[in-house]
Amino acid sequence: MTDQKSTIVEIRNVYKSYHRQSLIVPVLYDITFDIVEGEFLALMGPSGSGKTTLLNLIAGIDKIDKGTIRVGDVDITTLSETELAHWRANHVGFIFQFYNLIPVLKAIENVELPLHLTSLSKKERHLHAEMALTMVGLAHRMDHYPGEMSGGEQQRVAIARAIVTDPTILVADEPTGDLDRVSAEEILSMIERLNAEMGKTIIMVTHDPRAAQRAKILRHLDKGYLNDDASQNPL
Amino acid sequence: MMLLKILFRNAFHNKLRSSLTILGIAVAILAFGLLRTVISSWYSGVEAASTTRLVTRNAISIIFPLPIAYQEKIRQIAGVKTVSYGNWFGGVYIEEKNFFPNFCVDPKTYFQLYPEFVLDLLQQKAFLADRKGFVAGRKLADRFSWKIGDTVTLKGTIYLGNWDFVLRGIYHGRDETIDETQFFFHWNYLNEVIKKRSPNWADKVGFYMIGISRPDIAPDVALAIDNAFKNSLAETLTETEKAFNQGFIAMSGAIVTAIQMVSFVVIFIIMAVVANTMAMTTRERTGDYSIIKTLGFGAKDITILIFGESLVITATGCIIGVILTFPAAKAFGHSLANYFPVFLVSAETIYYDIAAAFLIAVLAAIIPTRHAIRIRIAAGLRRIG
Numbered sequence: 103m104t105d106q107k108s109t110i111v112e113i114r115n116v117y118k119s120y121h122r123q124s125l126i127v128p129v130l131y132d133i134t135f136d137i138v139e140g141e142f143l144a145l146m147g148p149s150g151s152g153k154t155t156l157l158n159l160i161a162g163i164d165k166i167d168k169g170t171i172r173v174g175d176v177d178i179t180t181l182s183e184t185e186l187a188h189w190r191a192n193h194v195g196f197i198f199q200f201y202n203l204i205p206v207l208k209a210i211e212n213v214e215l216p217l218h219l220t221s222l223s224k225k226e227r228h229l230h231a232e233m234a235l236t237m238v239g240l241a242h243r244m245d246h247y248p249g250e251m252s253g254g255e256q257q258r259v260a261i262a263r264a265i266v267t268d269p270t271i272l273v274a275d276e277p278t279g280d281l282d283r284v285s286a287e288e289i290l291s292m293i294e295r296l297n298a299e300m301g302k303t304i305i306m307v308t309h310d311p312r313a314a315q316r317a318k319i320l321r322h323l324d325k326g327y328l329n330d331d332a333s334q335n336p337l
Numbered sequence: 338m339m340l341l342k343i344l345f346r347n348a349f350h351n352k353l354r355s356s357l358t359i360l361g362i363a364v365a366i367l368a369f370g371l372l373r374t375v376i377s378s379w380y381s382g383v384e385a386a387s388t389t390r391l392v393t394r395n396a397i398s399i400i401f402p403l404p405i406a407y408q409e410k411i412r413q414i415a416g417v418k419t420v421s422y423g424n425w426f427g428g429v430y431i432e433e434k435n436f437f438p439n440f441c442v443d444p445k446t447y448f449q450l451y452p453e454f455v456l457d458l459l460q461q462k463a464f465l466a467d468r469k470g471f472v473a474g475r476k477l478a479d480r481f482s483w484k485i486g487d488t489v490t491l492k493g494t495i496y497l498g499n500w501d502f503v504l505r506g507i508y509h510g511r512d513e514t515i516d517e518t519q520f521f522f523h524w525n526y527l528n529e530v531i532k533k534r535s536p537n538w539a540d541k542v543g544f545y546m547i548g549i550s551r552p553d554i555a556p557d558v559a560l561a562i563d564n565a566f567k568n569s570l571a572e573t574l575t576e577t578e579k580a581f582n583q584g585f586i587a588m589s590g591a592i593v594t595a596i597q598m599v600s601f602v603v604i605f606i607i608m609a610v611v612a613n614t615m616a617m618t619t620r621e622r623t624g625d626y627s628i629i630k631t632l633g634f635g636a637k638d639i640t641i642l643i644f645g646e647s648l649v650i651t652a653t654g655c656i657i658g659v660i661l662t663f664p665a666a667k668a669f670g671h672s673l674a675n676y677f678p679v680f681l682v683s684a685e686t687i688y689y690d691i692a693a694a695f696l697i698a699v700l701a702a703i704i705p706t707r708h709a710i711r712i713r714i715a716a717g718l719r720r721i722g
Contacts, residue, residue, distance in 0.1 A: 155715070163631055163714040184635055191633025198718070202628045206346035211339065216632045218339045263632075 110271065110303050111137035111160055116169035118155055129155045131326045133169070137271075142297040142304045144317030151323040153307045154275055160305060161194050161273045162186045174270055191219040195264030195302075197293070199276035201256040203248040203263070209235060210244035213262045220267065234262035238292060254285030261292055265302070272296065274306040278313050290316045340638055344645035347622065348653075355650060358614045362654025362697070363661060365607035366690050370662035371669060372600035373686040378670075379586060379593055381679040385514055386579035388552035390450060393545040393562055394581075396572040402541035403571050405528075410565055411545060416558040419548035421446035423524060424541075428491030428500060430481070436675050437477050439491060439520035441527040448472075450548050453511040460485070460506030468526050470505035474517035476674065478507045491520075496527060518678040547575070604693050612701035615647050619705035626709045627717025636710045643709060647702035648695075655694035659687055 118130040129152045137143055145153040158164040159171060162178045170179050173193060181189060196202075203212045213231040222230065235241050238258040248256050257277060264272055274293060278286035294316050296302045308314050322329040349355050377384075393411065395401035405422070412420045423442035429435070444465050448456055456464075456472060464470045473483060483489060487504045502522050510517050524542070532539040549558050559575035566573045576584075586593070619626070626639050662682055670680025 158715045161631075163718075187630065187633045187635050190631065196631055202624065202631075202718070204343060204625055204628065206343060206350055207339075211342070215339060215629075219633045224338075 107139040109136045110139040110174060112172040114170045117167045119167055129326050133328050135328060139303055140301045142318045144314040144320050145307045145323060146309060146314050146320060147323035152326045153323045157273050157275055157305060157307045162190050191216060193270040195269040195272040197260050197264050197274035197277045199279040201260045203256055203259055205248050208245050208247055209259045212259055213266050216267050230266055234266040238262045253281050254288055257289050271303045276308055278310060340641050344642050345649060348646045348649040358611060358650055359654040361610050362607055362651055363657035365603050366655050366658025366694060367661045367665055368603045369600050369693055370686055370690050371665060372596050373689050374666050374682050376593055376596055377683050378677040378680045383579055383582045383586060386582050389549050390578040391547040391549060391555060391559055391575050392578055392581040393547060393573045393575040396574040402543055405540045405542055411547060411562055414558060414561045416549050416554045417547055418550050419446055419450055421450050421546045422542040424543040427495045428493055430491055437518050437520055441524040442521050444523050450546050453515045454508040455511055456506050456508040464505040467503060467505050468523050469503050471502040471520060471522035472506040472508055473504060474519050475507055475509040476517040477520060513681060514679055516678040608697045608700055611651060611697050615701045615705045619643060619709050623712060623717045627714050630714050639709050640706050643706040644702045648698040651694045651698035655690060659690050
C-alpha cells in the first residue's frame with residue numbers, strides 16, 4: 103500500500119547536538135529515513151534517546167547541525183526563522199503531551215488561533231474552528247476555557263487546533279502522556295481516525311507501547327541512533 | 338485582533354499581581370504628578386508675570402529702598418506708560434502660621450498695572466477713599482472669613498507695632514492661575530507713620546512696578562531707567578517682572594532640584610517594579626509564547642504581546658493615577674495654601690505623567706521581549722509540564 107504513495111518527509115544524514123555551557127552534547131547521529139504520505143509512524147525509544155529532538159527537527163521548531171530534511175518539496179533546513187515560521191503555519195499540525203493551549207483563550211479561540219495567519223475572513227475562521235471542534239466532539243464546549251476542561255477534552259481541543267489548517271503533516275509528542283487510560287484510548291482512536299479516514303501523515307513520539315500499537319510503522323531510537331529499519335506494526 | 342485579545346486577558350490573568358502593580362503605578366503617577374505640580378506652583382509667579390511690566394529695585398539688594406522721588410523721573414522715560422510702587426510690609430495676622438503676602442502700594446496706579454486682579458469699581462473707589470483701607474484676595478478673605486468693613490490688625494515685623502486696616506475691597510483673579518491670597522494697603526498710610534517715627538526711613542519705596550507700552554522695548558526701557566540713576570546714591574536694577582520673579586525662585590533652586598530628583602526617583606522605582614512584574618510574567622508565559630511561535634507567529638507578534646501587556650498595565654495605572662491626582666492636588670493645595678497660593682494640575686503635568694507611564698511600559702518590556710524572542714522554541718516547550 104505505502105509503496106504506491108510518494109515520500110512526504112525525507113531525512114538524510116541528520117546530526118544534532120546541544121550546547122550546554124562549554125559542553126557539546128550529541129543527541130542524534132546520522133539519521134536517515136523516509137516517511138511516505140499517509141503514514142502513521144511511531145517513534146519509540148527510552149528517555150533521552152532523541153525522539154522528541156528528531157520530531158522537533160521534522161516539524162521545523164529546531165535546527166539541525168548537519169544533513170537535510172525535506173518535507174514535500176521544501177528543504178526546511180535552508181529556511182530562515184521567518185520562513186520556517188511561515189512554513190510551520192501552513193504545513194504542520196502540533197499535538198503535545200501537555201496540550202499547550204493558551205489558557206486565556208476559549209476552546210474555539212484556541213482552535214482559531216493558527217487561522218489568524220491565513221487569509222480567511224473572521225466568519226470563515228470561526229466556521230472552520232467550529233467544524234474542527236465538532237470533529238473532535240467538542241462543539242458544546244467551544245466557549246469554555248482550558249482550565250474548565252478535563253485533560254482529555256483539552257487534548258481534543260489541541261487536536262482540533264492541529265487539524266484546523268489542514269496541514270501536510272501532524273506531529274504528536276507523547277499525546278497520551280498526561281492522560282488517564284480511558285482518555286488516552288479516546289485520543290489515540292481519534293489520531294488513528296485522522297490517519298485512516300482523512301489520510302493525514304502522522305508522526306508520533308511515544309514510549310508507551312499501547313500508543314505505539316496504533317501506528318502503522320514503528321521506528322526505534324536509542325542513544326541517538328536509529329536502531330532498525332521500519333517495522334510494520336504487528337497489530 | 339486575537340493578539341489584542343490575548344494581551345488584554347494576559348494583563349489581568351493574575352488578578353492579584355496585576356492589581357498590585359497597577360496600584361503601584363497609580364501611586365507613583367500620583368506622587369509624580371503632585372511633585373511636578375509643586376514645581377510648577379513654585380514657578381506660577383514666573384508664569385503669571387506680564388511681559389509689559391518691569392520691576393525696578395535697588396541695585397545692591399531688594400532689601401535696600403529707593404527714593405519715592407524716582408517716580409517722576411521714571412515716568413518721563415520713553416516707553417513708560419504707568420509707574421507704581423510698593424513696599425513689602427511683612428505683617429503678621431494674629432500669629433505667624435497665618436502667613437500671607439502683604440504690601441503697601443500706590444492705590445491709584447497699582448491695580449491699573451494688574452488687570453488680572455479684578456476689583457469691583459465701587460470697592461476700588463472705597464479703597465481709594467480710605468487711607469486705612471485694604472484690599473484682599475478672595476481666597477485670603479475666605480480663609481479668615483473677612484467681610485467688607487471688617488477691621489483687621491497686622492503686627493508689624495519690619496515696621497513694628499499693631500496696624501489697623503479696614504477691608505474695602507476683595508479682588509478675584511482673572512483666571513484660576515492668579516494668586517488670590519495677597520493683601521494691599523495704602524503706601525501713604527505707612528509712610529505717614531514712618532515720617533513721625535523715623536523720618537530718615539520715610540519717602541522710600543521697596544520697588545517700582547513699571548508698565549511699558551510694548552514687550553519688545555523692555556530691554557531698552559530697563560537700560561534707560563538704570564542709566565538715569567547711574568552714579569546716584571541708590572542705583573537701580575531694572576528687569577522684566579518674569580526675570581525678577583525668577584530671581585526669587587533661584588534662591589530656592591536647590592529645593593526645586595531636590596523635588597525634581599525625587600520625582601525621577603519615584604519613576605525609576607516604579608519602572609523597576611513593572612520591569613520585575615513583566616519579567617515574572619514573561620517567564621511564566623515562556624511556554625505560551627513558544628506555542629504561539631510554534632504555530633507560526635513571529636517575533637513581531639511576541640513583541641506586540643509583551644509590549645502590549647506592559648502598556649495595558651501601565652496605562653491602567655496611569656489613568657487611575659491621573660484621575661486621583663486632581664482631588665489629591667486639591668486637598669494638598671488646600672492644606673498648603675499658605676505656601677502655594679496657586680496649586681493647579683497643569684496640562685503639562687498630565688503630559689509628563691503619560692510620557693512617564695509610556696517610558697515605564699516600554700523600558701520594562703524590552704528585556705522580557707528580547708528573552709521571549711530569543712529563546713528556542715524547543716527550549717521554551719520543555720518548560721511546560
